[in-house]
């Protein structure tokens with residue numbers, strides 16, 4: 786797993802929106818999402834809430850499926 790380059794506080798996990806193709810990367814701590822690119826410390830930034838709005842979903846972790854477990858969690 787990758788340590789978040791943006792907040793430097795948490796791990797980045799791979800996740801997906803159930804029923805949608807493709808996966809994305811998400812920080813456990815700052816909720817930053819990266820789609821189609823590796824985690825990066827610079828903008829443009831996308832939040833989980835903004836990303837899920839594309840699917841007309843609220844920005845809740847219960848709306849996504851985590852594909853990797855947080856180390857030590």
Ligand SMILES: [Zn+2]
Pocket residue numbers: 789790791792793794795812813814815816817
């Ligand atoms: Zn982060």
